[in-house]
Structures are given as structure tokens and as C-alpha cells.
Amino acid sequence: MESWANLDFHLDLSGPGGLRQRLTAALREAVRSARLPAGTRLPASRSLAADLGIARNTVADAYAELVAEGWLTARQGSGTVVAQRVAPPQPVTRAATGPAVRFDLQVSTPDVTEFxxxxxxxxxxxxxxxxxxxxxxxxxxxxxxxxxxxxxxxxxxxxxxxxxxxxxxxxxxxxxxxxxxxxxxxxxxxxxxxxxxxxxxxxxxxxxxxxxxxxxxxxxxxxxxxxxxxxxxxxxxxxxxxxxxxxxxxxxxxxxxxxxxxxxxxxxxxxxxxxxxxxxxxxxxxxxxxxxxxxxxxxxxxxxxxxxxxxxxxxxxxxxxxxxxxxxxxxxxxxxxxxxxxxxxDSHVRRMRLKYQRRRDQLVEAVSPYVSVSGIAAGMHAVLETPHEEEVVRTARERGIEVNPLSWFRHEKSDDDRSGIVVSFGAPAFPRALQGFVEALAACH
Missing domain, CATH: 3.40.640.10 (Type I PLP-dependent aspartate aminotransferase-like (Major domain))
Known part of the structure; x- marks a missing residue:
């Protein structure tokens, strides 16, 4: 059982009403919002009164009211405890607006799982x-x-x-x-x-x-x-x-x-x-x-x-x-x-250089039947040269794989019109996403 007796905890006693009413409301809100989780043992009324600088009877009356309402339980020898039946608020989830991205192969970060x-x-x-x-x-x-x-x-x-x-x-x-x-x-x-x-x-x-x-x-x-x-x-x-x-x-x-x-x-x-x-x-x-x-x-x-x-x-x-x-x-x-x-x-860089090189070679071998690959002498990404830039990005996204179109990196004042896909083989998701991406690429060629 968790105890609040030796922890700092904020109670906002501002607002309308008398002191007991405000203390009761503050404790009720703390339990309702799960700031005081079910099973937490509250401090004795004497201790809380001393911490808040108020009368002990005010705290005791607030505890009694919340016990009567079912927010708290009180048993002799066990003290005052947040009731188990009080359910914490459920997290708010946002509705999906498109295909879920399961694998991110965009140019962004290294394989942070290897830190x-x-x-x-x-x-x-x-x-x-x-x-x-x-x-x-x-x-x-x-x-x-x-x-x-x-x-x-x-x-x-x-x-x-x-x-x-x-x-x-x-x-x-x-x-x-x-x-x-x-x-x-x-x-x-x-x-x-x-x-x-x-x-x-x-x-x-x-x-x-x-x-x-x-x-x-x-x-x-x-x-x-x-x-x-x-x-x-x-x-x-x-x-x-x-x-x-x-x-x-x-x-x-x-x-x-x-x-x-x-x-x-x-x-x-x-x-x-x-x-x-x-x-x-x-x-x-x-x-x-x-x-x-x-x-x-x-x-x-x-x-x-x-x-x-x-x-x-x-x-x-x-x-x-x-x-x-x-x-x-x-x-x-x-x-x-x-x-x-x-x-x-130095040791970490050497180890990651070998890992990224193996991944690069995997990517080149897998996509070579469909596209030419460039920009692979260094780094953690490759450029796949294809005239079907938008189609590949869309098809990959439908399979839950996010990649970058080459045009996304072009200066707005540039008149260059080359087309391609930029794929990160350094991304943590690369080993799991490669097969799905190749299938998306093949579907467009």
C-alpha cells in the first residue's frame, strides 16, 4: 500500500466556501483525477492539519464526508485509504486520420536502439x-x-x-x-x-x-x-x-x-x-x-x-x-x-559503420531489380532513382511505411526536376520494413 504520509502533495484550497468545504473539494478532485491513486494511505488528520496549518477537526470532518461518499475508506488500524472502487480517468485517444505508420524510413535519426x-x-x-x-x-x-x-x-x-x-x-x-x-x-x-x-x-x-x-x-x-x-x-x-x-x-x-x-x-x-x-x-x-x-x-x-x-x-x-x-x-x-x-x-563509430554498410548492401541488392541507387558511398540513406516518386510514396504509406520523396528536399526556387525516393537504411525500423518497402516499389514498376 502506498503512503502519502511522507510525500509532498499540493492541495489547492482556494475558491468559494468554507475551509472544510474547500479541503473536501480538493481531496475529492485529487482522487477523481488519480493524483491520489486507489490504495494510497492518507496521512493522519493531525499530521495533515499541521502541514496545512488548519484545525484537526476540519481535516477529520473532510475525511468523514469523503468516506461517506465512497471516495475514501477508513478502518481502525489501517488509517484512511483511497477507495479501490474509484476508477481513474481514461486517457483520451485521437482518431486516426489515415493509414497507420508502422515503419518510419524517413531521413531523420540514426539507429538509436544501438546507443x-x-x-x-x-x-x-x-x-x-x-x-x-x-x-x-x-x-x-x-x-x-x-x-x-x-x-x-x-x-x-x-x-x-x-x-x-x-x-x-x-x-x-x-x-x-x-x-x-x-x-x-x-x-x-x-x-x-x-x-x-x-x-x-x-x-x-x-x-x-x-x-x-x-x-x-x-x-x-x-x-x-x-x-x-x-x-x-x-x-x-x-x-x-x-x-x-x-x-x-x-x-x-x-x-x-x-x-x-x-x-x-x-x-x-x-x-x-x-x-x-x-x-x-x-x-x-x-x-x-x-x-x-x-x-x-x-x-x-x-x-x-x-x-x-x-x-x-x-x-x-x-x-x-x-x-x-x-x-x-x-x-x-x-x-x-x-x-x-x-x-x-571511435569504437562505437566503427561498429555502427559496419552495421550501416551491411544494411546499405541489403537495400541495394533488394531494390536493384527495379531502380538505380545513388548516394551510397557514405551516410545512412540512399537515393532510389525513379520517375514514379509520388506513386511509390503513396503505395508505401498504404503499407504503413513512410519514406521521403526526393522533391521534398528541393529548394522552392530550384528548377531541377529529378525524381526519386530517399530511404534511410540507418532507421531502427529498416530491417523489419525492407521487405514491405520492396513490395511497394515493385508494385509501381
Whole structure:
């Protein structure tokens, strides 16, 4: 039997009527709404009266009235208990408005069922034990030095980033970083003509830049604009890495116009067919902002991202971050620092790289009789080239499978008309949904 005797519990005694009437109504509402579940033992009338600062007789009379009404039961030696016959309110359910989605293969998150819980807990334990007391204070808006130091070493080693802890700023997700730059950069901003719509929504105005199998056409960057956003390691969603000549062209453009390249390295660690493509930032740290996140490698729930900034942007970003941007959990920062330094991060990435590669191969083999597949040298999604984009999406949805049409990622000002389906083989549902999706695809071809 649960006891309320030693728990804090809110009773609202405001409203019309006398004190006993208001106490009775408050207790009745708490039982009716299941805030006091059936079987809960209430405190003695003397104790509750002392807690509320009212007369004991007022509480005793309220208990007696609720016993008489059947809300409570009272037996000598057992105290006053919420009656078992009182049914809690039933949850409200919304009526379905279309086919139920059983399997989500949209481009969104990694396979979060593979989150390395045991290793993360070990890192948390070590980090909390070693942390100085000041780490549990308000925190540094730039981010914990332990994490910035660990990131500088990892990014230099794994991604070819020229990083210094004093140039790294930790922020709460990619969106938080972009929103700060939205206040520093003069619009419009150049973005790739294919990309996530919510990325474009951060900017006051955007201009599309054409893309193909070799990434964005950076040789076409206009000299009258000063900022562009690129996904060089793995163009999203088409999948091609930015060609070396185009990488050089992006940096040359930024130098020539005094501009800035924002490099979104969202899944650069997951490359399968050759060595990972290094970051463009390594070519010119003063004209490229490197943006990374833990969302793809670990989990979007951590809400940890980082920026490696040109020196001239560090102070302006920190001024904005202090005022507007929510600080990342210090405990999560310390844990991620230990996770990186212990080698657990590398081990997890290697393990997931092999798992995603096996899934990619499964997908390619299963759909190859019907469509061509592209964008699969890296990442966690593939583009299936088909003229039946809308039909495939609709047929899959009828089978409870949600996928993205390629057109969903197209800039509203782009005149490109390619057609296809973007499928996440990193999604937790992929192994169970593959057969059903292939059947939907076959029905449309």
C-alpha cells in the first residue's frame, strides 16, 4: 500500500466556501483525477492539519464526508485509504486520420536502439568522479574546456579539422548554431538546391546553388553574396562528395569576397567505399566554419553540437550565445569528453559503420531489380532513382511505411526536376520494413 504520509502533495484550497468545504473539494478532485491513486494511505488528520496549518477537526470532518461518499475508506488500524472502487480517468485517444505508420524510413535519426548505454554510463561515472566542483555551477557559454580539448584532438585526427579549443564553441544542436549566424550574416545566404527544408528556414533569405554527383557547383557562387552553406563530405541528400576542384573553388570564393563557408559535416564519419573525405575547413580555417554534432554518431537526444570558428567570430558568437542560446548540459559535455578520450566514441563509430554498410548492401541488392541507387558511398540513406516518386510514396504509406520523396528536399526556387525516393537504411525500423518497402516499389514498376 502506498503512503502519502511522507510525500509532498499540493492541495489547492482556494475558491468559494468554507475551509472544510474547500479541503473536501480538493481531496475529492485529487482522487477523481488519480493524483491520489486507489490504495494510497492518507496521512493522519493531525499530521495533515499541521502541514496545512488548519484545525484537526476540519481535516477529520473532510475525511468523514469523503468516506461517506465512497471516495475514501477508513478502518481502525489501517488509517484512511483511497477507495479501490474509484476508477481513474481514461486517457483520451485521437482518431486516426489515415493509414497507420508502422515503419518510419524517413531521413531523420540514426539507429538509436544501438546507443552505447553501458559505455556511456561508465564515462558518466568517470566524468562525475573527476569533475571539479565548479563544473556543477552555471557553466561556460563556450562549453567545458574538457570537451573542447577532446573535440580538438578528435576532429584533427578523424576529420582533418584545424582546431584549437579556444576556437570551439559547444552549442545545443545544429539549429542553435545556425540561428546565431543568422544574426551575424547579411542575407541572402547561398544554400545547396537540395537539402533539409528546416535548414533553409533558419535563414531570412536563401539562394539555391546547383548540385550534381560531385556536390555543389561552387564555381557558380556569386560575388555579390558573402555566405554559403555546404555539405562537402556527403551532399545531402544526393550523396556525392564535393569534388576537390570545387572544394578549392569554395575557399577561393570566400577569400575573394571576404565571405564565409559554413560546412555542415553531419555524417562524415560514416564512409564505406574509401577513406573518409577530410573537412574543407582544413583548407582555410579563417574562412570556413566547421559544424559538427553528436546526433548521427550517437543520438539526437544529447543535443550537443560544436562549431570550429574563425578567430574573428569567436567573441561575437559568444555574445549571442550568452544572451539567447540555451547552454548544453555540463554533465553531458563532461561525459562526451570522457567518451572521446577513452576511445569509446571511435569504437562505437566503427561498429555502427559496419552495421550501416551491411544494411546499405541489403537495400541495394533488394531494390536493384527495379531502380538505380545513388548516394551510397557514405551516410545512412540512399537515393532510389525513379520517375514514379509520388506513386511509390503513396503505395508505401498504404503499407504503413513512410519514406521521403526526393522533391521534398528541393529548394522552392530550384528548377531541377529529378525524381526519386530517399530511404534511410540507418532507421531502427529498416530491417523489419525492407521487405514491405520492396513490395511497394515493385508494385509501381
Amino acid at each position: 552505447p548505454r553501458a559505455e556511456w554510463i561508465r564515462s558518466t561515472r568517470r566524468a562525475v568522479t573527476a569533475a571539479p566542483s565548479e563544473a556543477f555551477g552555471p557553466g561556460d557559454p563556450q562549453g567545458r574546456i574538457e570537451l573542447r580539448t577532446a573535440l580538438a584532438e578528435y576532429l584533427a585526427r578523424a576529420r582533418g579539422v584545424r582546431a584549437d579549443p579556444e576556437r570551439i564553441v559547444v552549442c545545443s544542436g545544429f539549429g542553435g548554431a545556425v540561428q546565431m549566424f543568422n544574426r551575424l550574416l547579411r542575407p541572402p545566404v547561398v544554400v545547396e538546391e537540395y537539402g533539409l527544408g528546416f535548414h533553409r528556414s533558419f535563414w531570412k533569405a536563401t539562394v539555391p546553388l546547383a548540385v550534381d554527383d560531385h556536390g555543389a557547383h561552387t564555381e557558380q557562387l556569386p560575388d555579390d553574396l558573402r555566405a554559403c552553406v555546404l555539405t562537402p563530405a556527403h551532399q545531402f541528400p544526393l550523396g556525392g562528395p564535393l569534388h576537390p576542384r570545387r572544394r578549392a573553388a569554395a575557399v577561393e570564393w570566400a577569400r575573394r569576397v571576404g565571405g564565409l563557408v559554413l560546412e555542415d559535416d553531419y555524417d562524415g564519419e560514416f564512409r564505406y567505399d574509401r577513406q573518409p573525405v577530410g573537412a574543407v575547413q582544413g583548407l582555410d580555417p579563417e574562412h570556413v566554419v566547421y559544424l559538427g554534432t553528436s546526433s548521427k554518431a550517437l543520438s539526437p537526444a544529447l543535443r550537443i553540437a560544436w562549431m570550429v570558428l574563425p578567430d574573428r567570430f569567436v567573441d561575437p558568437i559568444l555574445e549571442l550565445k550568452t544572451d539567447r542560446e540555451q547552454h548544453v548540459s555540463m554533465l553531458d559535455q563532461l561525459t562526451l569528453a570522457d567518451f572521446l578520450e577513452s576511445g569509446a566514441y
